[in-house]
Amino acid sequence: MTVGIVWIKDDFRLENNSALIHASKNHDTVSAIYIFNKEFFDNRREAQKWWISKSLESFGKNLNIYNINLEIIISKEVDFFSKLKGKNINLYWNKVYEPQQLNLDRKIIEMLDNNKIHYKLFKGNVLNEYQSITKKDGTPFKVFSPFWRHAEQIYLDKVPSDTSKIQKVKSKKNIFNSKNTFVNILPNKDWYKKFDNYWNVSEEESHVQLKHFLKERISKYGNDRDFPSLNGSSKLSPYIRNGQINVNTIWQKCSKVNKNIGVRKYLNELGWREFSHSLINYFPQMLKGNLRREFDRFPWEKNKKNLEAWKKGLTGYPIVDAGMRQMYETGWMHNRIRMVVGSFLVKHLRINWQEGERHFRNCLLDFNEANNVAQWQWVAGCGADAAPYFRIFNPILQGEKFDKNGDYVKKWVPELNKYPSKYIHKPWELDLKYQKSIDTVIGKDYPEPIVIHEEARKKALDAFKSLKKN
DNA sequence: TTTTGAGTTGTTCGA
DNA sequence: GTCGAACAACTCAAA
Numbered sequence: 425m426t427v428g429i430v431w432i433k434d435d436f437r438l439e440n441n442s443a444l445i446h447a448s449k450n451h452d453t454v455s456a457i458y459i460f461n462k463e464f465f466d467n468r469r470e471a472q473k474w475w476i477s478k479s480l481e482s483f484g485k486n487l488n489i490y491n492i493n494l495e496i497i498i499s500k501e502v503d504f505f506s507k508l509k510g511k512n513i514n515l516y517w518n519k520v521y522e523p524q525q526l527n528l529d530r531k532i533i534e535m536l537d538n539n540k541i542h543y544k545l546f547k548g549n550v551l552n553e554y555q556s557i558t559k560k561d562g563t564p565f566k567v568f569s570p571f572w573r574h575a576e577q578i579y580l581d582k583v584p585s586d587t588s589k590i591q592k593v594k595s596k597k598n599i600f601n602s603k604n605t606f607v608n609i610l611p612n613k614d615w616y617k618k619f620d621n622y623w624n625v626s627e628e629e630s631h632v633q634l635k636h637f638l639k640e641r642i643s644k645y646g647n648d649r650d651f652p653s654l655n656g657s658s659k660l661s662p663y664i665r666n667g668q669i670n671v672n673t674i675w676q677k678c679s680k681v682n683k684n685i686g687v688r689k690y691l692n693e694l695g696w697r698e699f700s701h702s703l704i705n706y707f708p709q710m711l712k713g714n715l716r717r718e719f720d721r722f723p724w725e726k727n728k729k730n731l732e733a734w735k736k737g738l739t740g741y742p743i744v745d746a747g748m749r750q751m752y753e754t755g756w757m758h759n760r761i762r763m764v765v766g767s768f769l770v771k772h773l774r775i776n777w778q779e780g781e782r783h784f785r786n787c788l789l790d791f792n793e794a795n796n797v798a799q800w801q802w803v804a805g806c807g808a809d810a811a812p813y814f815r816i817f818n819p820i821l822q823g824e825k826f827d828k829n830g831d832y833v834k835k836w837v838p839e840l841n842k843y844p845s846k847y848i849h850k851p852w853e854l855d856l857k858y859q860k861s862i863d864t865v866i867g868k869d870y871p872e873p874i875v876i877h878e879e880a881r882k883k884a885l886d887a888f889k890s891l892k893k894n
Numbered sequence: 895t896t897t898t899g900a901g902t903t904g905t906t907c908g909a
Numbered sequence: 910g911t912c913g914a915a916c917a918a919c920t921c922a923a924a
Binding site: 567568569570650692696759760763767802809810811812814815816817818821822881 | 900901902903904905906
């Protein structure tokens with residue numbers, strides 16, 4: 425009897441998981457495998473190790489109900505697949521749309537062909553596969569709006585209606601003799617333990633979150649998502665990233681809600697995710713450097729001290745520091761604040777965006793290669809549709825606009841708790857006597873700003889101008 | 895092939 | 910306090 429093997433990559437879910445559902449319908453025995461390749465993770469995706477470790481636990485339990493074992497294999501993918509010769513198995517998996525993953529798929533497919541093992545790949549966690557969205561002349565879109573207008577239409581023309589569900593299989597077997605109990609894939613530093621306070625990692629939880637979001641918040645999403653002290657965004661990003669929920673499921677549930685501007689805005693964000701995937705696959709060089717090559721001449725500063733201050737949330741700009749600390753503490757940062765801290769690193773400190781990209785990759789539970797690289801290049805202005813060079817976020821003004829009373833700042837930068845709202849985003853301007861009276865002296869209890877906004881802005885503008893000559 | 899309109903998220907300055 | 914203009918020039922998409 426042929427055994428169905430489902431290779432779980434980013435798909436820790438039962439619902440709308442094509443590879444898994446297919447296997448459960450076609451085999452009496454099914455085993456799910458998760459391959460943990462240390463090289464792929466080490467010092468690059470630290471926060472995600474925690475999420476995946478939790479995912480394995482909750483997903484393994486869910487699979488058990490259907491008589492399927494989740495086997496965890498610590499190996500390089502190619503090493504593992506090269507040993508399957510002669511086994512009576514069929515292999516299934518859902519695609520992950522990163523160039524490195526798709527290249528790996530090609531290698532593995534070749535091995536499977538050579539070993540005469542039957543396999544089938546399924547569409548992964550996207551609305552449209554990037555190959556199906558091109559301009560009329562067959563070339564990729566480089567601007568978001570036309571991309572999304574087109575992609576939305578293509579999707580609407582063939583919204584998947586497959587509602588088939590996973591079936592309980594007859595017999596349960598551990599195929600690879602792997603340890604499927606506890607496997608330690610967690611980072612060495614235990615900073616991740618805090619994440620337990622903020623996240624409940626399971627497929628069920630993603631549906632609970634989505635339900636609340638659709639019921640309570642999506643109608644106000646267009647406005648509320650900009651204010652970091654409000655619970656305005658969906659907070660689904662880590663669940664989407666690791667496949668606890670399928671974006672097609674989200675689309676379908678959104679389309680049942682009254683269509684309003686909030687729903688459109690939210691689906692737009694799913695569109696950005698699709699656009700980023702398209703970009704990194706058509707222009708994989710952007711994973712390694714500037715998409716706009718003229719930025720290779722940008723006079724980046726190498727300043728380890730400032731980079732460290734940024735990472736630790738000690739820049740002296742409260743809105744920036746709050747964001748960086750929120751990320752370190754919770755593994756997630758509010759979207760608007762991501763832009764503010766990104767702009768600050770790239771424009772105020774003039775540190776290469778790749779430093780920021782690397783740091784986010786390690787710290788974010790929702791880290792996704794496509795979004796991360798595309799958004800950092802957008803912030804830096806070197807990406808596909810570049811931000812105008814003069815768009816330099818003013819960290820004081822952004823604070824005053826979007827965190828007027830300083831609620832967000834005070835939550836993540838508690839040493840400023842006693843500060844009056846009027847000065848919460850420019851604490852250095854408060855009279856020294858007053859600072860002493862509330863026991864919060866700038867330069868002692870909270871850092872002085874590491875750069876002066878006006879000066880930094882001018883230097884950034886000059887740096888951008890230097891690209892234009894030649 | 896040429897032409898035209900548009901392009902995620904901003905800030906500053908001066909009236 | 911509010912509002913509009915200026916901040917460049919270029920590339921992209923589509924007609």
